[in-house]
Amino acid sequence: MIVSRFSRSELSAAFGIEMSSIDGPGPGSGWGRVAPGGRSDPHQHDETEVFVIVSGSGDLLVDGERTPVGPGSVVVVEPFETHVIENTGPDDLVFFDLYWRDPLRAVEAAGAVRQRFGQRPVFVFSTPPTPNGDLHLGHLSGPYLGADAFVRFQRMNGTDAWHLTGSDDYQSYVVERARRDGTEPAETAAHFSAAIRATLHLMDITPDQYTVTNDDEGYAPGLRRFFSRLVASGSVRPQETGAVFDDETGAYLYEVSVSGGCPGCGGETSGNICEECGEPNTCADLTDPRASRSGAPARPGRITRFCLPLHEFGAQVADHHRTGRVPVRLRELAARVFHRGRLDLPVTHPSGWGVTPDEPGAPGQVIWVWPEMAYGFLHGIELLGRRLGRHWQADAPEQDWKIVHFFGYDNSFYHSLLYPVLYGLAFPRWRPDIDYHVNEFYLLSKEKFSTSRRHAIWGRDILGPDSVDAVRYFLASTRPEGRRTNFEPSAYEAVLRDTLIGSWQRWLTELGGRVRKWYGNVTPDAGVWRPEHTAFLDRLHTRLTAITGSLGQDGFSLNQAAAELTGIVTDVTRFTGSAYALQDDERWHDERRTTVALELAAARLVAACAVPVMPRFAARLAGCLGLPEIATWPRTVELLPAGTRIDLADTIFFTADRGVRTGHDLTNA
Structure with a gap:
C-alpha cells in the first residue's frame, strides 16, 4: 500500500x-x-x-x-x-x-477528425493586403487560398468558422503609390481595395468580413481607444530615440522610404522589417541607411515617438507560444529577436496618412499601421458579429474566441511577437488562443513576386470561370509551405494538360462512358466482391484519412491535400487497368458491377474532398453524380445509391488555357 x-x-x-x-x-x-x-x-x-x-x-x-x-x-x-x-x-x-x-x-x-474547436467561434484571418496594387499569384497562393480552404473544411466538419480580411489602407506603401500615380492616398486605397476584392471573387474566395479601414466610421475611434489602453498600461509611452532623415529635405524616413543593411542578418532591407530573416529594425539601426528616392545617405537624428520596450516581454511571448499552433519557424524567430537585447520599438510615426492618437506626447504622428492591425482584427470580429446578431466587441475580447492567422513569413514578427504583447497590455485578463499558419515567398522566374516592381502574374489575368479550378489546384500543389517555391507558367500548363485534363478529366469521361454503355447512365448496385475490390475500398479509406489530416487544424497542408486528391485518381486508374480485363465476359458481370460501383464511390470521394480546394469543380462533379451540394465532410467511403442518375460522359470539367501572361510589363492600373 x-x-x-x-x-x-x-x-x-x-x-x-x-x-x-x-x-x-x-x-x-x-x-x-x-x-x-x-x-x-x-x-x-x-x-x-x-x-x-x-x-x-x-x-x-x-x-x-x-x-x-x-x-x-x-x-x-x-x-x-x-x-x-x-x-x-x-x-x-x-x-x-x-x-x-x-x-x-x-x-x-x-487524428485530424478531432473537433478541438468544439462550439467556439473560430475567426480565420488572411493578412489584410496593402491596397497599393492588385493581388498577384504570390498573394493568392499564400494567406488567401489557405484561409479559404481552411474555413471550408472546418465548416464541413461542423465548426462555426469565418474568413476575415480587408484592406490595410494606412500603409506607407499606399502613400508612395499615390505619389507615383499623382493621386491622393485615399483615392489609391479605395481603387485598389475594390480591385483586390474583385480578384478574390474571381478566385472563388468570398470573405465573411472585408473591412476597409479608411471607410469604416467606427474604425478610427475604436483604434484610438485601443491605443489609449496601451498607453494606460504604462509600457507604451513617449520616448526620444534614434531615427533617420532625408539629408536634403529633412523628411522623416521609415518603411518604404529608407533602406540599408539589416541589423539581424546583414542583408539588404527596407525600413522596419527584413523580409529575408523576419527581424524588425528601427531604421536607426540599419547599416548605411539610404533615402529610397534619392539613394543618398540618410542623416541620423533623434525624435520623440510612442515606443514599446519589446525586450521586456520575452517570457510573455513564450507563454503565448505554448498555447496554440505556433510553428518552430516562428518560435525560432522569437528566440533571435529577444536574444538581441534591448528593442525600443516605435509605435507611432510622423505622417499625414493614418489615425492620430488621442494621447498627447507625439504631435503630428499617427499610430503605426502594424500595431494598428492588432486592433483591426478585433474590429473585424465586432463588425462580423453585428451582421450575425452576435454581441462580439473589439473592446472586450472573449476567452472562447479561437483566432487563426494565415500570413507570409515577412509578417511573422508582427503577428506572432508584437500582437500578443499588445493584447496583453490592452486586455490583461484575456489569454488569446491563436494558431499561426505561415507561408514562405512564392517566386516567379526565381525572383520574388513584387507589386512595386510589377514583377507578377496578376490574378485577374489568369482567373476566369473555366480556369479557377485549375489555378486553385496548381497553387495548392505548389504554394510555399515551409520552403520557397517557384511558379513556372510551363509547369502550370503541363499540370493542366497532363494531370487535370489528361488524368482527371479522362478518367471521369471514361467512367461516364462505361456507366452509359453498360447501365444506361444509372448507378449499378454492387455485386460480388473480390479481394481486389476490398483492397481498393481500403485504399480509398486510407486516402480519405490522409486528406482529412492535411486539411485539419494541426497538419494543414494544401500541398499534401492536392497530392492526395490526385492520388485517388491514380489509384482508380491503376485499379481499373486490371479490373476490366474481363469486362465483356458475362460470367463476371456481378464482379463488374462492383468495380463500377467502386469507381463511382471514388468519384464521390473526390467530389467531397475537393470542396475546400476546388469548390466549383466539386459542385459540378457532385451534380453529375446525382448528389446535392456536398456540405459535410465524409467520415467514410460511401457507394452511390443504386439507381442514381449519372451524367459524366459529356461533361467537361477542365479546358486548355490560352497561356499565362508573365513579365515585368504587366501593370495593375
Whole structure:
C-alpha cells in the first residue's frame, strides 16, 4: 500500500507551478499547488490526465474553454488538449494529479477528425493586403487560398468558422503609390481595395468580413481607444530615440522610404522589417541607411515617438507560444529577436496618412499601421458579429474566441511577437488562443513576386470561370509551405494538360462512358466482391484519412491535400487497368458491377474532398453524380445509391488555357 499526503516541502517547480511526484507502480501521480493569482504554463502532452481539486478555487482552461473548479471537481484532459490551471481565489489551489499513457487513445486524439474547436467561434484571418496594387499569384497562393480552404473544411466538419480580411489602407506603401500615380492616398486605397476584392471573387474566395479601414466610421475611434489602453498600461509611452532623415529635405524616413543593411542578418532591407530573416529594425539601426528616392545617405537624428520596450516581454511571448499552433519557424524567430537585447520599438510615426492618437506626447504622428492591425482584427470580429446578431466587441475580447492567422513569413514578427504583447497590455485578463499558419515567398522566374516592381502574374489575368479550378489546384500543389517555391507558367500548363485534363478529366469521361454503355447512365448496385475490390475500398479509406489530416487544424497542408486528391485518381486508374480485363465476359458481370460501383464511390470521394480546394469543380462533379451540394465532410467511403442518375460522359470539367501572361510589363492600373 502507498499512502501519500499533500506536503509543500515535497513540491518543486514544474509547468509554471509547483508539483510533486509519487513513486509507485501503475499510472503517474502527484500533488500540485497553484498560488493565489498564479497559473500553469499552457502545455500539451500525449498522456491522459485527471485533475482532482482538493482545496481552493480556480479555472481550468482546456483548448480555450474555461471551466470553474473547486473542491470535489474532477476533470479529465485528453491527450494533446492544451490546458492551463489557474487560481482565481484567495487561497492555495491544491489538486491531485493522475496521468497515464494509452497509445491507442493518443493516436485517436491526434487524428485530424478531432473537433478541438468544439462550439467556439473560430475567426480565420488572411493578412489584410496593402491596397497599393492588385493581388498577384504570390498573394493568392499564400494567406488567401489557405484561409479559404481552411474555413471550408472546418465548416464541413461542423465548426462555426469565418474568413476575415480587408484592406490595410494606412500603409506607407499606399502613400508612395499615390505619389507615383499623382493621386491622393485615399483615392489609391479605395481603387485598389475594390480591385483586390474583385480578384478574390474571381478566385472563388468570398470573405465573411472585408473591412476597409479608411471607410469604416467606427474604425478610427475604436483604434484610438485601443491605443489609449496601451498607453494606460504604462509600457507604451513617449520616448526620444534614434531615427533617420532625408539629408536634403529633412523628411522623416521609415518603411518604404529608407533602406540599408539589416541589423539581424546583414542583408539588404527596407525600413522596419527584413523580409529575408523576419527581424524588425528601427531604421536607426540599419547599416548605411539610404533615402529610397534619392539613394543618398540618410542623416541620423533623434525624435520623440510612442515606443514599446519589446525586450521586456520575452517570457510573455513564450507563454503565448505554448498555447496554440505556433510553428518552430516562428518560435525560432522569437528566440533571435529577444536574444538581441534591448528593442525600443516605435509605435507611432510622423505622417499625414493614418489615425492620430488621442494621447498627447507625439504631435503630428499617427499610430503605426502594424500595431494598428492588432486592433483591426478585433474590429473585424465586432463588425462580423453585428451582421450575425452576435454581441462580439473589439473592446472586450472573449476567452472562447479561437483566432487563426494565415500570413507570409515577412509578417511573422508582427503577428506572432508584437500582437500578443499588445493584447496583453490592452486586455490583461484575456489569454488569446491563436494558431499561426505561415507561408514562405512564392517566386516567379526565381525572383520574388513584387507589386512595386510589377514583377507578377496578376490574378485577374489568369482567373476566369473555366480556369479557377485549375489555378486553385496548381497553387495548392505548389504554394510555399515551409520552403520557397517557384511558379513556372510551363509547369502550370503541363499540370493542366497532363494531370487535370489528361488524368482527371479522362478518367471521369471514361467512367461516364462505361456507366452509359453498360447501365444506361444509372448507378449499378454492387455485386460480388473480390479481394481486389476490398483492397481498393481500403485504399480509398486510407486516402480519405490522409486528406482529412492535411486539411485539419494541426497538419494543414494544401500541398499534401492536392497530392492526395490526385492520388485517388491514380489509384482508380491503376485499379481499373486490371479490373476490366474481363469486362465483356458475362460470367463476371456481378464482379463488374462492383468495380463500377467502386469507381463511382471514388468519384464521390473526390467530389467531397475537393470542396475546400476546388469548390466549383466539386459542385459540378457532385451534380453529375446525382448528389446535392456536398456540405459535410465524409467520415467514410460511401457507394452511390443504386439507381442514381449519372451524367459524366459529356461533361467537361477542365479546358486548355490560352497561356499565362508573365513579365515585368504587366501593370495593375
